[in-house]
Amino acid sequence: MADLPLNRFREFVDLTEAELAALAALCGEPERLPARSVLHSQGDRVDRIYFLVSGWLASGVAVPQGVQQIFKIHLPGDMLGVPSMAVTRAAETLTALTPITVLPIQMEAFGELFTEQPRLAAVLFLCVQYERVALMDRLTSIGRSRSLSRLAAFFVHIYDRLHAIDARHPPTLDLPLTQAELADLVGITAVHVNRKLQELETTGLIARKRSRIELVDVDGLRRLADLPAHRLRRDYGWLRDNAADRA
């Protein structure tokens, strides 16, 4: 269990050994699933969430005419299915984009965390807030910018996340996404994605080769995307106090 990708949580605050152990204890046996498999569909009744150990996965909903809206691309270290905890039926469909490994977490076990590891619960609370901020950024990108900027925003966003997981990650994306899925992500048409990708390429911002996309000019893309730069808080006075209470 020592090799769980817990960077996500460490970004917020350093966890104690006990907390890491509690987190690991939550998880069930790892499950391996092939690409294209569905963890759960919108409308399903679900009683567990997941921790993504390896692989990529898309969270989205289907809308009429074979189109969908993809909310988020999940990378290793993400918690999956959490938003649906508040509603009777899953609000999202979770589809594997690559072969994946997940650890299931029963909601009961998750609930106990709140009584037994309050500081860890608070950290999870903050994780969710950050997800919310990310969604707000997506909303801004889709609501108030052109398709070219939206694509740039997506590439930069994914690059930043891969960079956060591994600081040596090169500015190259091997996206396990079709252009149709890219379209579902940024809210345009597959045909239009194709044209705009070509525009990004001829402008010298990216280079393409198969499904591999090289971010030739990251700064240029970032300027084009015009995303707000959020920095994670790490100075949680109230989290420290909390820990002190229990020590």
Next chain:
Amino acid sequence: MADLPLNRFREFVDLTEAELAALAALCGEPERLPARSVLHSQGDRVDRIYFLVSGWLASGVAVPQGVQQIFKIHLPGDMLGVPSMAVTRAAETLTALTPITVLPIQMEAFGELFTEQPRLAAVLFLCVQYERVALMDRLTSIGRSRSLSRLAAFFVHIYDRLHAIDARHPPTLDLPLTQAELADLVGITAVHVNRKLQELETTGLIARKRSRIELVDVDGLRRLADLPAHRLRRDYGWLRDNAADRA
């Protein structure tokens, strides 16, 4: 303090007296602010969140050229500024649309909740998840539907929320919003909002008189909006267990 609009939390689960008291104890003295006042701006350093007692308020960010993206219209009973807890500088600007009354909550006090009222903390966690689901719905609406549907979605959404606060609320909205703000909400232009409002009116879906909008055909609007219908969970086995642990 007995008149706090706590319906929001009651929607999830019935709170105990002790929990309600703890919630009330978190809050500082009520602050009254006039319309147009700003609770905090994106980029501000903030150390508190708010509980909205009365009035309407918009959460959004400014983007170039005087345009903005509004994430959410907050109604009485909402917690404000929570997403910004995870980042060093506020991710959103909170602007009063009407005169408002808020109760400030220091983050320190909020942190103690996790150790002292774990079940309540879990409920707040779920509230946030629901907010996230709401954002996902907004994203779908803006990303994958036409402006007419987006406007319909907004009206229906606000109506449903007002209805949840007071079941006798008539299908009439007194929106303290300009058409420009409506535009910022649904991601289009003020001019276009005007045209589409007229279209909704001539189609017989709404009627307008000043800033008052009557939802003449709620079902029709809902069909047009094509929003997923989420139902809040109330059968939290793991929440009950939690309470039992402490009893």
Next chain:
DNA sequence: CGCTGTGTTGACAGGTCTCAATATAAGTGG
């Protein structure tokens, strides 16, 4: 080799934006 899914291209229609100008309402100071 012929499937099937994905990528690419073209022509055209439709939605939305831009840039005005004007009308109406709301607010202000005299």
Next chain:
DNA sequence: CCACTTATATTGAGACCTGTCAACACAGCG
């Protein structure tokens, strides 16, 4: 109360962005 200013709503014409439909190219795969 009126005259004035300002904010907001409404309208029109044209350009731009994006969607639609259809055809074709290309790759992976049996």
